[in-house]
Amino acid sequence: MDGKNILILGGTGDAISIAEKLSLIENYKIITSLAGVTQKPRLPIGKAHIGGFGGREGLINFLEANKINLIVDATHPFSTQIKENAIFASNELSVPIIHFVRDQWKMEIGDKWHMVDNQPEASDKLRELSSTRKLKVFLTVGRKGLADFADILNSKFVIRSIEKPSALERFSCAEWIEGRGPFSFDNELKLLQQEQIDIIVTKNSGGLSGKTKLLAARTLGLPVIVVRQPPRPLGAKCNSIEGIVELSLKKVGEA
Structure with missing residues (x-):
């Protein structure tokens, strides 16, 4: 057979x-x-x-x-x-x-999301929000999306990935953290607090594994720039x- x-x-x-x-x-x-x-x-x-x-x-x-x-x-x-x-x-x-x-993430009470349609829009929104003060940004958009943010000078970035991304060299102020998910809520809460993160930039990847950082952001009252999923x-x-x-x-x- x-x-x-x-x-x-x-x-x-x-x-x-x-x-x-x-x-x-x-x-x-x-x-x-x-x-x-x-x-x-x-x-x-x-x-x-x-x-x-x-x-x-x-x-x-x-x-x-x-x-x-x-x-x-x-x-x-x-x-x-x-x-x-x-x-x-x-x-x-x-x-x-x-x-x-995957089921998409949906904004709930307590969330402070800025919804955008693509990464260039996310980059523009971050420029707007960082125009008055320097922000520390937890940037979680994947390796291919990092370049859209490299020329934002009035921010410090924290980037986490399995391997060190080559695009890191293009940032004027960025810190790389090695890590492979999934990450627990406690892990994400600790990272956001220790790194003194002001804002998160992420994609609406959906599912359970990436949602913990959003729950941690809600707990701390942090704003999040969220890129909508493609059709x-x-x-x-x-x-x-x-x-x-x-x-x-x-x-x-x-x-």
Whole structure:
């Protein structure tokens, strides 16, 4: 009996959990793709494809060469390019695709959020808020987004990541903290207090793991600049790992 080859587009903790659950289904063979931006990534169960595909055509070639029966998109909500490429390849080859979507964070009583549509707007908002006094900023927008803030001189930045980002050199005043999430509420509260943070800049990545810094900010009454999520992809989607498993079984069966 032939197995089912499942490609998980990963790079998130969600992808690791999905790979673990799907690997329990008999005859499911799991391949998880990782972007390769960190030297020591957390490796999922099953095979790992580390590095990009080479655009749309490269992804199509990969799907054909590995006889992929199902694509599970578990990439970061802001990883729009790979999502677009995956949808294109899915349509070209008639390979079904399922999107894992995290529940977005919603502002609640006590939050002091400044909502913006993209990172340039977040940068402009920070310039506006720091125009009258120097702010200490906890900048949590990911490696690729750091450059938008490097020329803001009237702020001191605290940047946390798994590995030291090359963009750090472009900041006139920045401190790097090594760390791999998820981080507890107590951890985030302690960091904000010890570093004497005035404001946080972050993306609305959704899910539980990144929300603790927002809860800590609410506790301390700190303002947060929040970048809204891009529009969600069309097609089959689910906000739970159990739901992804159910959809997978509906799309391709068990064998």
